Amino acid sequence: MxxxxxxxxxxxxxxxxxxxxxxxxxxxxxxxxxxxxxxxxxxxxxxxxxxxxxxxxxxxxxxxxxxxxxxxxxxxxxxxxxxxxxxxxxxxxxxxxxxxxxxxxxxxxxxxxxxxxxxxxxxxxxxxxxxxxxxxxxxxxPEQLPIFTDAGIWMRLIAGEAFGLKSAVKTSSPLFYMHVALKAGARFGIPTGYAERGVYIVHGSVLVNGKAYLAGQLLVFSKGVDPVIIAAEQCTLMMLGGENLGQRxxxxxxxxxxxxxxxxxxxxxxQGRIKLPPTDNSEYIPLPEDRSKPSGGPAPNTLS
Known part of the structure; x- marks a missing residue:
């Protein structure tokens, strides 16, 4: 599953x-x-x-x-x-x-x-x-982002399309990104129609098919699998996914x-060919010493 x-x-x-x-x-x-x-x-x-x-x-x-x-x-x-x-x-x-x-x-x-x-x-x-x-x-x-509420459920669609809602956020490929808050016992699905989907447990814990999952875990599901997420306690989730873009x-x-x-x-x-912010250009992060080739695996410590 x-x-x-x-x-x-x-x-x-x-x-x-x-x-x-x-x-x-x-x-x-x-x-x-x-x-x-x-x-x-x-x-x-x-x-x-x-x-x-x-x-x-x-x-x-x-x-x-x-x-x-x-x-x-x-x-x-x-x-x-x-x-x-x-x-x-x-x-x-x-x-x-x-x-x-x-x-x-x-x-x-x-x-x-x-x-x-x-x-x-x-x-x-x-x-x-x-x-x-x-x-x-x-x-x-926040007022530009669709909200859905039901008994024990609050959801904000940050980007993309899900559950018949569409966010105003401009994206470049089919995806969804959601902030979900559930009260204990609430049940919630994940968007269908996307090749890859994930549920990150920010706070609290959930049950999926009778098994408990805890804060700090990212659950990844394939297309065609439509689990029901049950809040084992009050919890906060981030749901995300979309179409695979190929190797990066x-x-x-x-x-x-x-x-x-x-x-x-x-x-x-x-060489300074990427411009610094004009109002914040007195210091910057230099290129890391690690001169390794780009990897298809995990990145080194990364700043966003």
């Missing part, structure tokens, strides 16, 4: 900030077009260390980064000149295409005072025809259908 159960692994993306990493995984690199998934927090960020946790400007190619917060606030700046604070329930959807750099900083006074931060970050691989598209950035407010290589922050393109991106970053 289940293709695979992926248990989160700890990854320190910057000193002092450890996240739960789900994708890529050695035995399952992608779920539909989703090639990367981190769950950060919940964590309190004291004023004394918040600046050390800022994610400095860094590059991407060949993907869209998707930031979704449960609590806290992060300031995004990118090569296009965008400055956007992302808040809980909003969606920051940045398409890197042929190349973009961005930073993520903790500037909200509440965060600096020790407030809590919890977020999910995913990367969505682009179809080959869109890998060299011009970079773009969109911020979507990943190295650091770069994703591409071509190994050679990733090698070019490395050199582009070294």
């Amino acid at each position: 289940l293709d695979i159960v992926i248990a989160s692994r700890q990854a320190e993306i910057i000193p002092g900030f450890v996240v739960k990493r789900l994708l890529p995984y050695q035995l399952r690199r992608m779920v539909g077009p989703f090639i990367f998934m981190d769950h950060g927090g919940p964590v309190a960020i004291p004023n004394a260390v918040h600046s050390n946790l800022d994610v400095l400007p860094h590059p991407h190619i060949g993907l869209s980064t998707v930031s979704y917060l449960f609590s806290g606030e992060i300031m995004h700046r990118d090569s296009l000149g965008v400055e956007q604070a992302i808040k809980p329930g909003e969606v920051n959807w940045m398409t890197a295409g042929k190349g973009i750099a961005h930073s993520e900083r903790f500037e909200d006074p509440a965060i600096r005072a020790g407030g809590s931060l919890e977020m999910i970050q995913t990367w969505v691989a682009l179809p080959e025809k869109d890998e060299e598209a011009d970079p773009a950035f969109y911020n979507y407010k 290589y990943i190295w650091w922050n770069f994703v591409s259908s071509s190994r050679e393109r990733i090698e070019q991106a490395k050199e582009d970053w070294i």
